[in-house]
Amino acid sequence: MAIGLHDSDFKNPVVRWIDARLPVFTMMQKEYGTFPTPRNFNYFWNFGALAMINLMIMIATGIFLAMHYTPHTTMAFDSVERIMRDVNYGWLLRYVHANGASMFFIVVYIHIWRGLWYGSYKAPRELLWMLGVVIFLLMMATAFMGYVLPWGQMSFWGATVITNLFSAIPLVGPDIVTWLWGGFSVDNPTLNRFYSLHYLLPFVIVGVVFLHVAALHITGSNNPLGIDPKGPQDTIPFHPYYTIKDSVGVVAYLIVFAILVFFMPNYLGHPDNYIPANPLVTPAHIVPEWYFLPYYAVLRAVPDKLGGVVLMFASIAVLFVLPWLDTSPVRSMRFRPVAKWFLLLWLVAFAVLLYCGGKPPEEPYVSISRAATFYYFLYFLVILPLLGRLERPLSLPESIARPVLRGGGPLPAGAAAQPMEKA
Amino acid sequence: MADTMAQHGAASPGEDGEPRRDFLKLVAGSFAAVGVGAMAWPFIASMNPARDVLALSTTEVDLSPIAVGSAVTVVWRGKPVFVRNRTAEEVQAARAAPLSQLPDPQADQARVTRDPWLIVVGICTHLGCVPLGQKPTDPRGDYGGWFCPCHGSHYDTSGRIRKGPAPANLVVPEYAFTSDTQIRIG
Numbered sequence: 001m002a003i004g005l006h007d008s009d010f011k012n013p014v015v016r017w018i019d020a021r022l023p024v025f026t027m028m029q030k031e032y033g034t035f036p037t038p039r040n041f042n043y044f045w046n047f048g049a050l051a052m053i054n055l056m057i058m059i060a061t062g063i064f065l066a067m068h069y070t071p072h073t074t075m076a077f078d079s080v081e082r083i084m085r086d087v088n089y090g091w092l093l094r095y096v097h098a099n100g101a102s103m104f105f106i107v108v109y110i111h112i113w114r115g116l117w118y119g120s121y122k123a124p125r126e127l128l129w130m131l132g133v134v135i136f137l138l139m140m141a142t143a144f145m146g147y148v149l150p151w152g153q154m155s156f157w158g159a160t161v162i163t164n165l166f167s168a169i170p171l172v173g174p175d176i177v178t179w180l181w182g183g184f185s186v187d188n189p190t191l192n193r194f195y196s197l198h199y200l201l202p203f204v205i206v207g208v209v210f211l212h213v214a215a216l217h218i219t220g221s222n223n224p225l226g227i228d229p230k231g232p233q234d235t236i237p238f239h240p241y242y243t244i245k246d247s248v249g250v251v252a253y254l255i256v257f258a259i260l261v262f263f264m265p266n267y268l269g270h271p272d273n274y275i276p277a278n279p280l281v282t283p284a285h286i287v288p289e290w291y292f293l294p295y296y297a298v299l300r301a302v303p304d305k306l307g308g309v310v311l312m313f314a315s316i317a318v319l320f321v322l323p324w325l326d327t328s329p330v331r332s333m334r335f336r337p338v339a340k341w342f343l344l345l346w347l348v349a350f351a352v353l354l355y356c357g358g359k360p361p362e363e364p365y366v367s368i369s370r371a372a373t374f375y376y377f378l379y380f381l382v383i384l385p386l387l388g389r390l391e392r393p394l395s396l397p398e399s400i401a402r403p404v405l406r407g408g409g410p411l412p413a414g415a416a417a418q419p420m421e422k423a
Numbered sequence: 424m425a426d427t428m429a430q431h432g433a434a435s436p437g438e439d440g441e442p443r444r445d446f447l448k449l450v451a452g453s454f455a456a457v458g459v460g461a462m463a464w465p466f467i468a469s470m471n472p473a474r475d476v477l478a479l480s481t482t483e484v485d486l487s488p489i490a491v492g493s494a495v496t497v498v499w500r501g502k503p504v505f506v507r508n509r510t511a512e513e514v515q516a517a518r519a520a521p522l523s524q525l526p527d528p529q530a531d532q533a534r535v536t537r538d539p540w541l542i543v544v545g546i547c548t549h550l551g552c553v554p555l556g557q558k559p560t561d562p563r564g565d566y567g568g569w570f571c572p573c574h575g576s577h578y579d580t581s582g583r584i585r586k587g588p589a590p591a592n593l594v595v596p597e598y599a600f601t602s603d604t605q606i607r608i609g
Contacts, residue, residue: 064469086474089465 031217036235037242038223040400044118045221045242046249047111053250054104055209059202061097062146065090069149071195073188076151077276095265096257101143102268103257105291108136116343119331120222126323128215133319135208140292142201145194147289152273157286159186159194165299168309185279226331227396234400285360293357294350298376300361301369311373318380325380327388335394339387346379481609483601486540494557496545499608503545503553504596505569506606509580514539516567517581524585527592531581534595542606543582543593547571554578554593569593 008019008026019025068087070079083090112132115121121129148159163180167173182189220229229235236242260267268290272283288296295312302308318325333340349372356372359365482499484506489495494507509517517531535541547554549571555561556569556578564570564577566585571578576587583592598608 060466064466067470068473082473082475086476088468088471088473090469090473092465093469 031238032243033237033239035217035238036229036232037221037238038229038400039234039236039241040223040225041221041242041245042224043245043249044110044114044224046246046253047107047114048216049246050107050249050253051104051111052209053253054100054107055202055205058097058100058104059206061093061100062199062202064093065097066199069195071149071192073151073191073277076149076191080150092261095261097146098269099257099260099265101146101289102260102291103253104139105143107253108139109291112136113347115222116346117333117340118222118224119226119326119328119333121323122326122329122331123323124219125215125222128212128219129323130320131208131212131215133316135205135212136319137316138201138205138208142198142205143289143291145198145201148191148194149198150273151191151277153275153277153281153283154270154273154286156186156277156279157282158288159190161286162288163190165309165312168306170306187279222331223400224332225334225397225400227400230399287358290354290358293355294353295357297353297357297365297369298373300357301366301373311377315373315376318377322380322384326384328384328391328393329388330393330396335396336387336391337394338391339384342379342383342387346376349373349375349379481607484606484608485604486606487604491539493559496557497608499544499596504608505541505543505545505557505582505593507541509539509541511539513567513580517579517583520579520581520583520585526584527590529581529583529592531583534581534583534592536598537600540606541580541582542595542598542608544596545569545593547573547576547589548584548591548593549574549576549587549589 005020006023006026008016008023009029010016010019010025015025065083068079068083068090070076080094083094085091087093115129115132144158144162148155163177163186166180167177169176178184180190181187182193223229270287272286275283287293295315298315299308299312302311328336328339330336333343352368352372353376356365356369480500482497482504484495484497484504486506486508489506489508491508492510492513494505496503496505498504514531520531522528522530534543545553545557550573552571552573554569554571554576556563562570562572564586566577566579568578568580568582568585570576571587571589574588576589577585578589578593579585581592582595584590596608598606601607
């Protein structure tokens with residue numbers, strides 16, 4: 001092999017010729033073929049791959065929708081209706097894209113929950129976790145701006161309310177809002193820039209996802225036991241074991257997705273968004289899309305404009321410092337007999353906030369939202385730091401292979417893991 | 424990836440495991456290919472003309488205001504269509520041309536439904552420009568029909584290519600006379 005060329009293992013001469021000059025095949029083989037992965041994943045570990053697939057579905061449908069959409073206040077609504085009625089399979093593209101946003105948040109919320117339950121945010125995966133939070137924020141921005149594009153009543157008033165959040169900033173708030181709008185109300189300049197950014201941000205997400213995956217492939221995956229693999233007996237190659245396990249998850253995911261798209265395509269939307277935007281009339285009951293409701297409930301729980309906005313942003317910002325708030329060295333909640341109940345209660349609080357966010361801002365929902373918001377922050381800022389010191393975790397298993405094989409004593413010679421490793 | 428699959432097949436201990444695995448790979452692969460194709464189709468189809476575009480596929484033309492010797496241009500499917508009320512001399516010139524001298528031999532009678540009306544798509548068959556010759560002041564080329572200024576194709580009074588790089592005659596669209604003074608194109 002000549003100097004400067006990669007020493008390729010591939011037999012196929014064409015693949016080998018390319019691989020020697022640009023070792024993409026070797027890289028794929030290393031990162032997605034033989035990549036050593038903990039052998040004890042459960043189905044929670046499907047959701048990263050599902051999120052990746054969801055992102056690709058959103059980009060593909062989005063690019064084709066953009067071929068038919070017109071970003072102008074006088075034509076946007078009609079161009080969306082034209083997609084629904086006249087464009088071949090336009091209804092399918094739009095319903096897949098709209099429900100794809102909901103599926104994306106379902107998948108990502110479960111993915112985040114997986115990280116919280118099994119302590120995937122802890123050392124050495126802090127940066128991996130923080131990149132994930134960045135992706136989450138980018139997703140929220142993208143979803144919000146995408147929802148504005150059909151230029152219905154909910155689009156318009158959602159855009160008005162969310163951009164007005166920035167008016168809470170002292171001194172410069174109103175100027176910032178004018179800058180965001182490109183005018184003195186949400187209007188055509190706003191729609192144009194939202195369209196431009198809605199097209200841009202998914203590709204920024206792709207970039208951050210690449211970093212997220214790159215960081216993952218340095219630290220390796222966490223696993224349900226939360227302990228590090230101690231050797232080849234604890235891991236199996238990513239392919240075929242997890243490609244096939246992910247495929248099972250993909251089928252289940254696509255079934256849920258298809259039920260939404262084909263049988264209840266507007267279930268998660270709001271009928272008001274089928275009324276063209278009217279800057280003179282606000283609908284009686286405006287709510288964001290379901291995936292923003294927990295944060296919307298936090299916003300409304302605070303009886304102060306600036307305080308509500310700050311707390312709402314803090315509810316996500318707190319995730320950035322989570323790796324340092326949780327002082328326990330034990331990752332998986334399986335071995336944290338006290339913390340797991342507090343975390344489950346946090347999940348309840350999150351669900352309560354999601355529910356209250358969709359209700360009108362009146363009693364008892366406001367008081368319930370306040371209690372849930374209080375616990376949301378209490379868990380992160382007080383309970384987790386204290387439990388790291390006070391809680392006595394269960395004893396961790398010696399290795400991943402040990403509980404899997406259910407046996408005491410040393411592994412038999414040529415344990416079941418060995419032949420799989422070679423493959 | 425197929426590489427690792429093959430290695431796995433080889434590693435399986437059963438004697439007849441190999442054909443079974445080949446069969447499974449073939450079935451799974453075909454299934455995936457059909458699935459990808461089925462998913463790709465709506466995307467591809469969405470780029471074909473939409474229903475509102477197809478709805479614009481016919482154009483009605485009233486012939487009564489078009490005087491002898493003059494022509495109008497109408498839009499059909501976003502393209503110009505030349506409707507020419509030819510003079511007797513122009514018809515005569517078109518019929519007189521020997522077919523052996525035409526690059527794309529076609530009799531004038533085959534290109535006309537009812538005399539003296541000539542209806543052709545006004546797009547040069549070379550590279551898609553619109554030839555000149557509709558207005559009385561336009562150059563009409565050496566054969567009194569149309570002249571394409573882009574690359575110099577000359578069309579005669581039957582819209583047939585006579586000289587220049589265009590390979591074929593101006594296309595006669597599908598049309599029908601709905602009355603003596605009315606046609607529907609498309």
